[in-house]
Amino acid sequence: MTTRDAMYSEGFVSSCSNCKQLVSVLDEGVTKLPPETDGSGNIEYKTKLNNTSNSRTSHLATQLQWRLAEGCGHAVYVVGVHDDGSVVGITDEELQLTIDILRDMASQLGNAHISSIKKRILKDKENRIVAEVGITQRNSIQRSELRVTVLGDHGAGKSTVLGCITHEEPDNGCGKARLNLLRHRHEVESGRTSSIALGTVGFDSSGQVLSYANNNSAEQIYRRAQHVVTFIDTCGYSKHLKTTARAITGHSPRVFCVMIAADSEAISETTREYMRIAAVLGMPLAVVVSKMDLATKTGFGSLMHDLLAALTENVPNRSKCIVTSTNVGESLAQDMMGLAVVPIFTTSAVRMVGFNELTAVLAKSRPLHLRADNADHAVSNGRPFEFHVEHMYSFDSVGTVVTGWVHAGMASPSIERGKKLAIGPDSAGNFTGVDITSIHTLRIPTETAEAGSSAALAIHPHKPVSITKGMVIVDAEYLEDGSKRRVSDEFVAQVAVLDPDFSALHSVVVHIRCAYRMARIVEVVDEQNDQSATSSPNAFSCYSLLVRLKFDDGFRDYMYPGMPIVARDGRNLTFAGHIKTVV
Ligand SMILES: Nc1nc2c(ncn2[C@@H]2O[C@H](COP(=O)(O)OP(=O)(O)OP(=O)(O)O)[C@@H](O)[C@H]2O)c(=O)[nH]1
Ligand SMILES: [Mg+2]
Numbered sequence: 001m002t003t004r005d006a007m008y009s010e011g012f013v014s015s016c017s018n019c020k021q022l023v024s025v026l027d028e029g030v031t032k033l034p035p036e037t038d039g040s041g042n043i044e045y046k047t048k049l050n051n052t053s054n055s056r057t058s059h060l061a062t063q064l065q066w067r068l069a070e071g072c073g074h075a076v077y078v079v080g081v082h083d084d085g086s087v088v089g090i091t092d093e094e095l096q097l098t099i100d101i102l103r104d105m106a107s108q109l110g111n112a113h114i115s116s117i118k119k120r121i122l123k124d125k126e127n128r129i130v131a132e133v134g135i136t137q138r139n140s141i142q143r144s145e146l147r148v149t150v151l152g153d154h155g156a157g158k159s160t161v162l163g164c165i166t167h168e169e170p171d172n173g174c175g176k177a178r179l180n181l182l183r184h185r186h187e188v189e190s191g192r193t194s195s196i197a198l199g200t201v202g203f204d205s206s207g208q209v210l211s212y213a214n215n216n217s218a219e220q221i222y223r224r225a226q227h228v229v230t231f232i233d234t235c236g237y238s239k240h241l242k243t244t245a246r247a248i249t250g251h252s253p254r255v256f257c258v259m260i261a262a263d264s265e266a267i268s269e270t271t272r273e274y275m276r277i278a279a280v281l282g283m284p285l286a287v288v289v290s291k292m293d294l295a296t297k298t299g300f301g302s303l304m305h306d307l308l309a310a311l312t313e314n315v316p317n318r319s320k321c322i323v324t325s326t327n328v329g330e331s332l333a334q335d336m337m338g339l340a341v342v343p344i345f346t347t348s349a350v351r352m353v354g355f356n357e358l359t360a361v362l363a364k365s366r367p368l369h370l371r372a373d374n375a376d377h378a379v380s381n382g383r384p385f386e387f388h389v390e391h392m393y394s395f396d397s398v399g400t401v402v403t404g405w406v407h408a409g410m411a412s413p414s415i416e417r418g419k420k421l422a423i424g425p426d427s428a429g430n431f432t433g434v435d436i437t438s439i440h441t442l443r444i445p446t447e448t449a450e451a452g453s454s455a456a457l458a459i460h461p462h463k464p465v466s467i468t469k470g471m472v473i474v475d476a477e478y479l480e481d482g483s484k485r486r487v488s489d490e491f492v493a494q495v496a497v498l499d500p501d502f503s504a505l506h507s508v509v510v511h512i513r514c515a516y517r518m519a520r521i522v523e524v525v526d527e528q529n530d531q532s533a534t535s536s537p538n539a540f541s542c543y544s545l546l547v548r549l550k551f552d553d554g555f556r557d558y559m560y561p562g563m564p565i566v567a568r569d570g571r572n573l574t575f576a577g578h579i580k581t582v583v
Contacts, residue, residue, distance in 0.1 A: 025078050025087055025130045026120045033078070033085035040397070042071025045081045048094045049101040057101065058216055061108040064135065065219060068112060069445060073137040077102055080130035089128025095119070102133055110224040112137040143442060144366055145228045145453050147405075148286075149247045151274040152259030154236030157290035159193050160349045161259065162231045165359065166199040168213035171349035173293075180212075181233050192237045196247050199231040203363040222442040229362045230454070231257075238270075238571040242509070242516065245566045245573065248277060250470070250514035251390060252405035252454075254367040255284045255336070262295035262346070264303060267310045273498045275314035277576045280496040281564050284365070285315060285342045288358065292348040311342055318342050326360040333364035367452055384475030385409035385421065387449065387457065388513050392467045398438070402467060403456040404514075409475065411436055411457075412448040420476035423461060429487040429556030433462035434473060470515025472558050485560040488582045490522070490550045493565055495577030497545060508567040508574050510549060517555050519567075523548040546580065 023033055036045040044067050049060070067075035079098050080089045090098070099117065106112040116134035121127050150158045163177035164170060171177035181197045182188050200218055202210035202225025215221045222228060232251050234244040247253070256278045258271060278285040287307065295303075311320055321332065322344045335341040343361055347354030390404040402423075411421065413436050424431030439449045440456040449455035457473070478485055510519045525546040549567075551557065559582045567574040 024132065025081055026118055026132055028120070031087050033081055033087065035085045036083045040070060042067045042075045043078060044075065045078045045083050045085070046098065047082055047088065048079065048090045049098040050094070052101060052104075057104055058108065060101070061105040062216065064102075064105045064112070065109055068109075068135065068137045073445060074115075075135045077133040077135065078130070079133060080128065087122070087130055089122040089125045089130050092129060095129050095131060099131075099133060102135065106135050109137065109220070143222070143225060143228055143453070145230060145442065146255060146362065146365055146367060147230045147232060147251060147253045147454075148255045148257050148362070149232045149234060149251065149253035150257045150259060151234055151244065151248075151271075152236055153261070153264075153268050153270055154192065154238075156236060156259040156261045156264075157349060158236065158259050159197070159233050161288060161290055161347060161355075162197075162199040162233050164349045164352065165355050166201055166211055166231070168209070168211045170352045173350045177349055192240075193233055193235045194237070194240045194243065195235075196243055196251065197233040199233060201229050201231075201359065201362075203227040203229070203359075207360075207363045209359050209363075219443050222444060227363060227366075228442060229359075229365075236270075241568055241571055241573070245511045245568055246514060246516070248281075248566050248576075249511045249564050250388075252388060252407070253283070255286060255362075255365065257286045257288060259288045259290055260303070260307065261291045262289050262300055262303065263291055265299070266303070267306045272310050272314050273573055275310060276496060276498060277566065277573070279315045279318075280576050281578070282339060284337050284339060285318070286336060286358070286361070287311070287342060287344045288354075289344065289346045290349065292346050292354065293350050307344070315342060320344060322346070323357045323361065326356045328357070328360050328364070330364045333361050333366075336361065337365050337367070383408040383451070384478045385411045385473070386475070386478070387411070387455070387473040389423075389467065389471040389473070390469060390514050392469070398458045399460060400467065401456055401458050402471075402473070404454065406449045406451050406453055406455050407472075408451050410448050410450045411439070411473075413437055413439065421473055422476040422479065423459065423465060423467065423471055423473045425471070425487045425556055425558050426465065427555055429489075431474075431476070431479060431487075432465045433476070435460045435462075436473075468515070470513045470557075472513070474558075485558070486582050487556045487558050489554055489556045490548070490583040491559055491579050492546055492548045492581045492583065493577050494580045495545050495547055495565075495567070495575040497575045498573045499569065499575070501572075502574055507552070508549075508569050510551075511566045511568070512557060512559065512563060512579075515557065517557065518552040519549040520552060521547060522550050545575070545577075547575065547577075548583070 023030055025033055081087050103114055112135055115136040119129050119131040121129055152158050159178035159181045160171045163180035167180045175191050181199055183195055183197050187194055200221055202221040204210055204224055205226045210221045210224050232247045234247045258274045260271060308320055318341060320342050336343055345354055345358045386408040387406050388404045389402045393401045421434050422431035423434040436457050437460050438458040439446050441453055507518055507520050509516050559579050561579055563579045566576045
């Protein structure tokens with residue numbers, strides 16, 4: 001597991017049982033404490049702190065963050081004590097300096113503060129002082145999260161642009177900036193992205209960008225941010241279409257960003273497909289024309305002409321807006337999220353231009369369900385809990401951890417105790433009872449996991465279960481209430497065809513959430529022409545096709561109307577749409 005894989009899962013604690021201090025340095029007569037526990041617990045011994053260099057303070061702040069996570073938001077610094085537990089004491093002046101540095105460390109985390117200072121004077125040691133300094137971390141900031149899937153041809157500059165935005169540093173035109181995103185050695189060597197990588201920028205309350213340029217870690221960005229944008233970098237190379245398709249249905253994106261290199265001759269068929277998928281799935285769309293430093297005047301003019309025509313054809317009913325100023329009103333972001341406008345940005349990673357315009361719009365973009373004026377907000381929060389599993393991990397200290405997206409409702413270890421949750425389905429379609437034991441949202445320990453955010457859940461299934469990507473954790477009542485949600489091997493989807501050779505297909509690979517399965521096309525009905533159309537499907541192009549699909553090998557999945565799906569055949573996307581009925 002790489003660090004980035006563990007993005008939402010590091011630093012888990014199942015309980016704070018190892019955070020108890022058996023002997024306190026404040027107890028009269030205590031001259032020796034047990035040695036400091038390095039690998040766990042929320043208690044840190046410091047003889048004294050006096051080095052205030054920037055790198056030292058930020059190292060200390062990271063250490064503090066770790067102790068806070070161990071203590072579920074509370075850490076204790078025992079001052080005047082060596083790591084081996086010897087109580088030595090320090091002078092009043094030294095204590096003041098130590099407290100100042102601790103205050104500095106806490107303020108670096110953005111939302112931590114010194115909550116208590118308790119001292120004891122060592123009368124037998126020339127009135128030297130020992131102290132316990134309590135530090136508490138508030139989790140008061142309500143963060144919104146926006147996931148943006150970045151799609152485009154191989155070499156369009158997706159990883160480079162994301163590398164530039166997340167690190168605020170230019171590219172050299174030869175692949176430097178993408179190194180910030182690529183995860184595997186073979187990706188670095190070939191320059192091709194072959195796995196999904198996540199990049200993050202945050203925005204503070206004044207809309208300022210929080211990136212790796214002004215923060216040491218993702219944690220620091222998350223803690224300071226009020227709004228977080230998570231970019232999902234995909235693979236342009238057709239061999240990795242499976243991975244790209246997963247980023248469309250599986251990582252709960254709320255915006256698609258299609259990238260086109262300004263030195264391309266025309267808009268490729270794949271790019272048109274991505275636009276069509278955004279239209280069919282009802283997904284907000286932004287377009288980035290990258291590599292502006294390589295564009296020629298005539299070439300760019302003809303490309304823009306092509307681009308506007310492609311948008312008109314594939315994303316009808318949305319206007320287009322070329323964004324040239326950072327001073328964009330909130331209305332542009334709202335119009336993009338409300339499917340009224342497709343903003344077009346022009347960027348150069350080498351000259352570092354155009355990114356501020358893009359981030360200015362993303363800073364103001366909120367998923368529809370989070371907007372105060374949207375009735376769905378209340379609905380999604382009032383609905384039973386539904387969590388989509390994207391990754392799973394096993395930690396010695398915590399057990400099983402699943403990361404993913406809270407699709408609906410809310411869960412909390414305290415609330416859910418006694419309430420039935422279930423994880424599944426397994427290949428036979430069965431669910432297993434499960435308890436959530438702790439929650440992290442954007443790597444921060446939280447009490448609840450709420451709709452519209454990513455989360456990492458430490459879970460305890462009631463019996464052994466093989467957890468896979470694409471599973472869900474749902475309110476068990478959901479499965480029993482006779483609603484349209486069910487586990488089945490057959491469904492009908494309303495789709496738009498992407499591949500002109502569609503008629504020849506008998507089987508496709510269907511992506512639902514993070515999972516993909518082979519499915520047989522049982523029947524195709526052209527709603528528009530009102531006919532059973534298995535024999536003449538070439539005329540289909542619009543979103544009027546009903547496709548009845550049956551999973552191979554009797555596999556059963558959890559589905560309900562409205563779930564997005566994408567189907568592919570080898571290296572081509574075949575169709576995309578939504579589930580209409582579960583048979
Ligand atoms: N001159 C110039 N080169 C750029 C710019 N953006 C990206 N590049 C270069 O274009 C090449 C391809 O960029 P990538 O970011 O790897 O493209 P990609 O879309 O991620 O490609 P895949 O991962 O294969 O889908 C790299 O060598 C970059 O340095 C730019 O704005 N100007
Ligand atoms: Mg790439």
